[in-house]
Amino acid sequence: MSAGLKEPVLGYDVPLEGPNGWHEANRYLLWTGHFALDAPPVALQERIDGRTETLPLRKRSLSLVPAGTPHRLTHLAGFWRTSDADFLVLRAELPEAVYVSLYVSSGPLHHTDRLFWICPACGTELAPWVYDVGRYGALAFWERLREPVRAFNADPVARTCPGCGAVHPTAYAWDAEEDTPEERLARAAW
Amino acid sequence: MSSMSKITTIEIDDSLDKLGDWDFFDEKVIGKFSGFKAASGNVLGLRRRIIDRESIYDEKKGPYGDMHELGPGGIHLVNMVPMKFHVTRAGTSHRVPHSFGYWHINDLDEVYVAIPAPEGETRGHFVVVMQKPVGKEGESFAWYCENCLLLIDEYRFDHGRLGLSEFWRAEMEAVTRHNATDRRCPECGHVNPLAYPWNTVKDTPALTAARRHW
Numbered sequence: 499m500s501a502g503l504k505e506p507v508l509g510y511d512v513p514l515e516g517p518n519g520w521h522e523a524n525r526y527l528l529w530t531g532h533f534a535l536d537a538p539p540v541a542l543q544e545r546i547d548g549r550t551e552t553l554p555l556r557k558r559s560l561s562l563v564p565a566g567t568p569h570r571l572t573h574l575a576g577f578w579r580t581s582d583a584d585f586l587v588l589r590a591e592l593p594e595a596v597y598v599s600l601y602v603s604s605g606p607l608h609h610t611d612r613l614f615w616i617c618p619a620c621g622t623e624l625a626p627w628v629y630d631v632g633r634y635g636a637l638a639f640w641e642r643l644r645e646p647v648r649a650f651n652a653d654p655v656a657r658t659c660p661g662c663g664a665v666h667p668t669a670y671a672w673d674a675e676e677d678t679p680e681e682r683l684a685r686a687a688w
Numbered sequence: 689m690s691s692m693s694k695i696t697t698i699e700i701d702d703s704l705d706k707l708g709d710w711d712f713f714d715e716k717v718i719g720k721f722s723g724f725k726a727a728s729g730n731v732l733g734l735r736r737r738i739i740d741r742e743s744i745y746d747e748k749k750g751p752y753g754d755m756h757e758l759g760p761g762g763i764h765l766v767n768m769v770p771m772k773f774h775v776t777r778a779g780t781s782h783r784v785p786h787s788f789g790y791w792h793i794n795d796l797d798e799v800y801v802a803i804p805a806p807e808g809e810t811r812g813h814f815v816v817v818m819q820k821p822v823g824k825e826g827e828s829f830a831w832y833c834e835n836c837l838l839l840i841d842e843y844r845f846d847h848g849r850l851g852l853s854e855f856w857r858a859e860m861e862a863v864t865r866h867n868a869t870d871r872r873c874p875e876c877g878h879v880n881p882l883a884y885p886w887n888t889v890k891d892t893p894a895l896t897a898a899r900r901h902w
Binding site for chain 2: 508530586592605
């Protein structure tokens, strides 16, 4: 975008049927995506009281992850995230596809996003990566997270739980199109 | 209460503060959001409307037509169709004809989306999300001359200070006070129509006529 000339003066329109991707819309960061009906299900998971809870898949749902709650989406985010901004997940199953839309409720109170992994055996947090949203913006977190994901995958020490010794499975980033073969297998698995 | 039951079994009379993880489309829940309700750092409005792939129909107000947004070039028509996010940017005067009879100016963005009805049903989901105002953030109810677009009246609601619970009272007060004023435009002399609130329940015959007009 050059010199903001294409910046809309008024509102923003984002079709749900467009290519999967992120869209900056002033304080909100929106992600729109759609998947084949038989694709691995994108389910919202949260860490509540030290346990991983998977929200039930419904044909229609709107869920809100309050700021501070660790969360991830199965087969879409091969990592856990916490944020000081709310995160909303809208799921709609229509005859041709499953539509998943995400809202990152950003703004001046959104300072930090954290990415990390959780030992599948004992729940210990692994390899946290803290992102300065206030400095770099909310969108850049999602664009840059492949770097810590690849670093995690390449470091056996980071993937090995210091508490119980279990080795975390391969992680994957957000955009499936850039997955390595190993990451693609991981995305299909968890 | 187990962790799982916090997610799947929601007592709708629980304080909303305790409920971050519910499914807002659950039929036991969605009615609580037919106006607007705060949920964590956001405010949600959830409506069941007749929605197919091309149009949105409000059973009380009729077809949900173009939203009007006011910019440097005048009134911009926003085609509100299903399967599209529309974000009305903070500070943009906007209104939906026949739905609320004032221009709304919010200090915060408003995000709209309409999802068509599930197969075999007629009513889909219309979702409005905005951030919860804090501090000095708020919104205005405003009126521009329908002939020349001169700003003729504006009432400010200190949402961040007063809270969402005061919104509808403030809206009705603004409408009532505006309707008691001389609505003649000081610039072009046009006599502007009555204002009316979002909710149709309190419509008088005069307000119903105004709702039909604009």
